[in-house]
Amino acid sequence: MSVLRALLRRVLTYFSHMPLSGMIGAGVLFALSLAPSLIPRNAVVQGILSGLTAAVGFWLGLALTWLWTFLGLAVPTGRARKAIAWAASALALALVAYSLWRGAEWQDSLREFLGLERLESVFTPIVLLVAVPVALLLREIGRVFSWTATAISHQLDRIFPRRVSLLIGIPLAAYLLINLVSGTIGRLTVQSLDAMFLALDQLIVEDLARPAEDLATGSTQSLVSWENLGRQGRHFVSSGPSREAIEDFTGSPAKRPIRIYVGLGAADTPEARASLALEEMKRVGAFDRAVLVIATPTGTGWIDDAAADALEYLHRGDTAIVTQQYSYLTSYVSLFLEPGYSQASARALFAAVYGYWTRLPADARPRLYLHGLSLGSSGSEQSMNLYMVLGDPIHGAVWSGPTFANPNWSMFTQGRNPESPYWLPRYGDGSLVRFTNQKNALDIPGAQWGPVRIVYLQYASDPITFFSSDLFFRKPSWLVGTRGPDVSPDLDWIPIVTGFQVAFDMAGASGLGPGLGHLFAASHYIDAWIAVTEPAGWTAADVARLKAHLNK
Secondary structure, eight states, rough: OOOHHHHHHHHHHHHHHHOOHHHHHHHHHHHTTOOOSSSSHHHOOOOOHHHHHHHHHHHHHHHHHHHHHTTTTOOOHHHHHHHOOOOOOOOHHHHHHHHHHHHHHOOOOOOHTTOOOOOOOOOOHHHHHHHHHHHHHHHHOOOOHHHHHHHHHHTTTTSSHHHHHHHHHHHHHHHHHHHHHIIHHHHHHHHHHHHHHHHTTOOOOOTTTOSSTSTTTTTOOSOOOGGGGHHHHHHHHHHOOHHHHHHHHHHOOOOEEEEEEGGGOOOSSHHHHHHHHHHHHHHHHHGSSSSEEEOOTTTTTTTOOHHHHHHHTTTTEEEEEEEEEOSSOOHHHHEEEEEEHHHHHHHHHHHHHHHHHHOOGGGGGGGGEEEETTHHHHHHHSSHHHHHHHTTTTOOEEEEEEOTTTHHHHHHHHHHOOTOOOTTTTTTTTTSEEEEOOOOOOOOTTTTSSSSSEEOOOOEEEEEEEEHHHTSSOOOGGGSOOOOTTTTTTTTOTTTTTHHHHHGGGGGGTOOOTTBOOOOHHHHHHHHHHHHHHOSSSHHHHHHHHHHHHOO
């Protein structure tokens, strides 16, 4: 007991020496971070988030105090100062206690709203055990920044007045810190993550058989070796419905769907991989199919099985899907660390395939479509220039889970018809682009499709779509008016905090199950592909049966 008392005394002494304004700020933002957002969080993730926001609150409290003094505003003294300090501390502590008491309940209410199981593990103690060291570590990093800013301003005191040197020293220190993080630390982070995901990508699963058919990518006759397909490529070419499975389900003759994949290790540049993909397409007869899709994968190289399977069943296997890998990292990591890779890869593949496709007779070539999920949708969006294809346009696109950085998605969403919500826009007369979610919203009364059909499949609970930098300081449009069906009524916008919450939500957005967050259900892909590609011979009953089959 004496050891515990001594340890507790040390802890209390340590915290008692911290500035009160910083501690109050830390407590307030820590408490607010426990509020629900788009995606339920487990205790460890919540602890990291709460530790981060507590550190931000600490430095924000100090910054406001410094600014108050810097501006020469009146500072309470004596009893008034003590009364204000006690009142603010009591309110902050009460808010922390209340939030810790309700934290697990808030997460469970969000899980229940989304149809997920409730938390079974201990929540509050784990949050505290994780949050405190995270907050203290970030506080020390902040002290390094503060020391750097002070050192720079002291040097500038020789030239400028004290206030001017401070105003120069702080942004200079921030500039140095940002360059350190984005330069040396950022590069080391990318290299470490790349090495980790590369090892995973090269893992060959023993129970995944190499295709025996010569026309399959990765076979002994293929231009792309089995090893160079990568983990996701090997899965892609080995999975999907067979000709027999499609015939059994539809009761009609079918073809074996063609899937072409070029892994990151197959060639050194995006252009070289695209050239290899084109030659493989020619070898396997991809241009002899009715439907050809140029797909851009996610950051890890994954093509959503639900999207590919739905297309192949709808067209009875008379399809070819071609894609090439550009990264090993997950989409939300790639989005921040290497955002240009998907665009460069998608442009190279589109240029190669489209260039060959346009030289084929118009009546003897497949209909050409684009597809991409997540970061793949961003690359796919930017793979073509409108003016480049104006004379011989593609037939359409299905883009799912668009990222908040997608330029075309942003343009269509910002330019939506005023009566439509941000999370499910209607753009113009609906002849070019339409949006849909869990409930098929593609049949717009009075609207007629034009020659090019674009569909965005997105869920209102997807943080990868609805994150934005102004979330830290402005209430988002998707929380104004009627909310999406999968956005909790308990979600309130909190300055600073909501931005961090939704940023953290991105990491868990694919773990909720199909139809929520960033994981898309096959039945919703079916609606999108039907609207864009118009497969023949499907009744409403047939479509319902296919949805039930693929949603299993």
